[in-house]
Amino acid sequence: MTDASSNPDLLKVRKLKKHFSANGSFLGNSKPDVRAVDGISFTIKPGETLGLVGESGCGKSTAARAILRLVEPTSGEVLFRGRNLDTLSPKEMQDLRQEMQIIFQDPNASLNPRRRVEDILEEPFIIHNIADKTERKDRVAELLKKVGLAPEHAHRFPHEFSGGQLQRIGIARAIALNPRLIVADEPVSSLDVSIQAQVINLMQDLKETMNISYLFISHNLAIVEHFSDRVAVMYLGKIVEMTSSEKLYANPRHPYTEALLSVIPKMESGSDQPRLLIKGDIPNPANPPGGCAFHTRCPIKEKQCETTVPELKEIEPGHFSACLLR
């Protein structure tokens, strides 16, 4: 494994773009492309968790899908353990998929309602031709135990489970083939508060026991801080700030990050820090504002922000921010 030793990054994303064409009517007055992901770069080290935060429509889910090649990126590179996914043959790509898995937001929609849990969990082994029939049964039972369910649950259908249990099954499916990387796309946002903590704890346990890296996508900053080693904040297809989660919360540099942090209720009396109220809605990604995309809502914007596009700069070691003024 010379690749891995010379390149310690598990995942390296370079200038990834995904544009969706928004063709107008058939008469041909085509509209500009929606630039859902517009040149993002980051790395994930083995065993590390990177949180990806942003409001709806900022491109965080599209980024996840483009990284896993569930949608074809428009441009940019994704290197997994040093191998450029773009250069792989379909067969090689399929083999590599054993090592990169995904957990979806809505476990109800991502598990086939007409198949029993054992069939759902057996599928990865069949696709990758691992283990024979009896061994597969054992593996399924083992998986269920790992995620806190009972082996008897294997014969049930998805509708017989609660949301939290379904998400456990989704997680069991993702860890079936001992992946190195799991992309978790809003894994707890459809769950009740008391169940969210259970699922987060389960994912954390698996991270420690199986040495899994996560790309953890969420709009909930408090959960992201708790779960991630580093955090990237996205706004309209771009990363606007990225640093360790301690630094991001202690010392946010981008006004958008600041605003996101300030509106989170503290749940403690006595911390009456004023909220930074941001006016207006997220601009339409098909027609983003010129200059800094955040200037239309930014509380500290100046003239230059309307025309100059800020670069993501390293403002202190390991702390990146894209703001002209800070």
Next chain:
Amino acid sequence: MTASELRVENLKVSFSGENGRLTAVNGISYCLKPGEILAIVGESGCGKTVGALSLLRLIPEPPGRIDAGSILFDSRDLLKLTPWELREVRGKDIAMIFQDPMTSLNPVLTLGDQLMEPILRHTASTRQEAWDRAVEVLRSMEIPSPAEKMKQYPHQLSGGMRQRVMIAMAVSCSPRILIADEPTTALDVLIQAQIMDLLQHAQEQTGMSILLITHDLGMVTEIAQRVIVMYAGEIVESGPADELFQTPLHPYTLGLKNSVPKLGHKQEPGKRLVEISGNVPSLNQLPSGCAFHPRCPSVMERCKTEKPVLREVDPGREVSCWLEEASS
């Protein structure tokens, strides 16, 4: 009892299901005081929404049915009003905003038509008057170019803007009570903060009371004065918002508080959240005794068989837990 106080007594609501009736709300009592923001918190299926919808008899009957209780408002029992009398209350004295602004606005009518409907029904005499009032409330909700928006359709607005229109519609007839059912759940975090600010502002301006239904504990501590925590169709704890989350008395409230990660308190790597084990029970398989006992970290023998009753332990603080009884 003051005139605009809303007093709910022993409200029971059930739905007919495949295996008989399911009790969604099992005898809850509370009162909403004039000018206060009262939050009802709980997880899905705890009966918070059904309880709120029942106040205006908005649950579909059948399959739903209000089995018992009374809802006293203006020395009348809302449950005994005729449909016609109820229409006079809805929108005028008690208004409501819903979780999803897309599905609660009519997609084929202009916003103006929808905004003017309650005003014409309850307060205004001419269309011009109604139009002016509608524009005025849109402006008070900080909607840019309100007169133009009156001619637009819901799909032309963003989610946050739609929810503003919903609030504008709800406050257009100056109701004394506003029921807000998860008003920000479908919205992005920054927009959530805007909407909550608007609601709070509207409350201060008009002096109305707000009954806020939510699962978001953080939001509750920010704006509510009093909180009711519901579990499996019943009230398990109630009290002033700051006290209730500072020193929760019921193990369920404590569990809810602990299972939310606190911002800026990044624990050492690998530190786990304190979770509530088990699942929310389904209504057709409610546990015996205290409904929370299978998930409770401090369960006692007594909890498995005997059901605790809600009782006042300190002025303004109620809890239904045997533990509290044992310690006092």
